[in-house]
Amino acid sequence: MSQESTPALPQRALEALTAQIAGTVCTPGDADYAREVSAFNLRSRTRSALVVAATTSDDVQAAIRFATAHGLGVGVLSTGHHPYPPNTSDGSLLITTRAMRAVHIDPATATARVEAGALWGDVVGPAQRYGLAPLNGSSAGVGVVGYTLGGGLSPVLGRAYGWAADHVRAIAVVTADGALRHVTEQSDPALFWVLRGGGSNFGVVTALEFSLFPVNTFYGGGIFHPAERAESVLHAYRQVAAQAPDELTVSVALLNFPPLPQIPELLRGRFVVHVRVAYLGADTEAEELIAPLRAVGTPLADTIGRRGYDTFAEVHQDPTEPAPYEDRSVLLTELTPGGVAAVLDRVGPASASAVTVLEIRHLAGALGREPRLPSATGARDAAFMVWGAVVGPPDVVDAGIDRMNSLLKDLTPWSTSRLYQNFTSREAVAADVFDPPVLARLRRIKQQYDLGNVFRAHNRNIPPALSPHARASTAPAQVTSRPSSDSVLVTTTQQPDSGSAGTSITR
Incomplete structure (x- = not known):
């Protein structure tokens, strides 16, 4: 030190x-x-x-x-x-929590127990030894706990099984009083509900236990089309998504590759359209379902085929090295021809946009249904998510984000008016993610477990709903608001009295 x-x-x-x-x-x-x-x-x-x-x-x-x-x-x-x-x-x-990466797979109960620093790459391999798979994201290098506490959107299994947070069985969490709690639906239903989707606002999770699913292969990969086919691919994508069963997940990304030596020569310095496919049924069924995406023309590259689940990261081919970037997103109730036109106008191949990647991801299916164990995870009313990221030096990022902001404004007629927590921008606040009744419930639970708003750093803060007694016994709060939101960020400047509700909780 x-x-x-x-x-x-x-x-x-x-x-x-x-x-x-x-x-x-x-x-x-x-x-x-x-x-x-x-x-x-x-x-x-x-x-x-x-x-x-x-x-x-x-x-x-x-x-x-x-x-x-x-x-x-x-x-x-x-x-x-x-x-x-x-x-x-x-x-x-x-x-x-990077040093806390222990993973235990229990094939008898089809569950995984992971420590706070575990990555999805730490889980998928061991689970696959037993023919099991988690509801992981698109990258092997993403942390399991943060992903799951934010909801957890799997681009392979999500439409078939739902959000990762919906399948959590137990949570080890340290709350503001310093207590380590083993939280389940039975032991503490309120805290169990709020942690699954409420992010890091209610404690530091040290371990998660969650369900695994009997999947060891899927039919999928990617199709790369040249820039001039962007409009045809996007309309074919609308057609495929409209008839997709829950077992099929298809997303499409407009990729604006810089001329860097580490990028494959086929894609270096080019604008390409990348279709990502994952299907849990038979190969022939998948080919029938995605036929419109093949009919647009001969691709630059095609990696679709039967593959082991442990190759999941090859579908999206997310970057594996740190980079400077900002992002924006919007949830849509539908993807219309007008929405496609807006995307092409703002970030298409003829737009001269600095946006590095613009992805349209199909949601719905099990992601749109209420689970057996309700959670704070939102975005269930969305059919699509549009997400864009800009990578590069400050001037490039600023130009790209201006373009993304214009696109999101154009897509407002089809927006759900909320964001998915794990794909929010740096400036987003809790009210952008949660509907008012859900946010009010989150604040009441925050009052119970963290009245002093201890967990207020590095997150979209959810301030406690202070009771009249609590307001009288604490110093005035420091409030920061954002003009475009009706929420406030509250940082108390004095800890509540030891007798205040939520400062000492026992079971």
């Missing part, structure tokens, strides 16, 4: 914390600090006053108790794919 302690954190207190932690404690003056706060999104910067690189749940408990004792907000970081909301990390305590 560096001798350059943050002035607000006494050296003796930091030394006492370090003595309790099996992992690493570091401050901005430490050599380890930059490594610990690094994120996959290189535009994400933290200004945390203190970092605890946790290796056990005991480390997480000690860190949270220290934060509450010293009035620090708490954030958590695994891989950092999702952009940090601005100005939420200042003076906070950041808990990193």
Whole structure:
């Protein structure tokens, strides 16, 4: 630990914390600090006053108790794919979970138990030894816990089985009082509901247990079409999506590749249309369903075929190296010819757009149905998600994001008016994600478990719904609002009295 302690954190207190932690404690003056706060999104910067690189749940408990004792907000970081909301990390305590990557597969119950830092690549391989698969995302390098707490949209299994959060069975979480809780539907229904879809607003999850599914192969891959076929492909995509059974997931991406040497020569410096396919039925059935996408013409490349589930990442071919990027998204009730025209006009091959990738992903199916165990996950009323990202230096990102903002405005007539939490922009707030009744319930549960709003860093903060008594017993809140939203971000400037509701919870 560096001798350059943050002035607000006494050296003796930091030394006492370090003595309790099996992992690493570091401050901005430490050599380890930059490594610990690094994120996959290189535009994400933290200004945390203190970092605890946790290796056990005991480390997480000690860190949270220290934060509450010293009035620090708490954030958590695994891989950092999702952009940090601005100005939420200042003076906070950041808990990193990268060292906590244990995974246990139980084939008898078809479940996985993973620690907080596990990546999807850590889970898929071991699960496949038993012919089982999780509801993972498109990349092997994404963290399991953050993905699942935000809902968890699988581009292979989601339309058939639903959101990953809907299939969580148990959660180990450290709440604001420093208690490690084993949360299930039976033990604590409110906390179980809110953690599955509410993000990192209610505690630091140290382990998850969730269901696996009997899938070891699927029929899928990608078709790359040249730029001049973009309009034909998008209209064929509308046709395929309209008749798709739940077992079929098809997305399409407009890719604007820069002329970089690490990009395959076939695609380097080109605008291409990438169709992504995953089908859980027979090969012949899949070919009949996607026939309109093949009828548009001979592709540049075609990787579709029967493949092992452990090759899932080859479908989307997401980047594996950190990069600086910003993104925007919108959920749509339908994909109309007008929507397609707007996409082509703003980011199509003739638009001179700086947008690097614009994906249209089909949702619906099981993603649109209420699960057996309700959760806080939203986006069930959406049929499609449009998501765009801009990679590059600041001037390129700014130009691309301006273009994405224009596109989202054009798509407003078909928007659900909400966003999917795991694909929100850096500036998005909780009210952009949750419907008002759901957000009100989230705030009531936040009041019960985190009245002091300890978990306010690195997230789209959900402030507690303060009761009249709580408001009288706390200092005035510091409020930040955004002109385009009816929500507020609240950071209490004083911890509530020890007798206030939610500060000491026992079972």
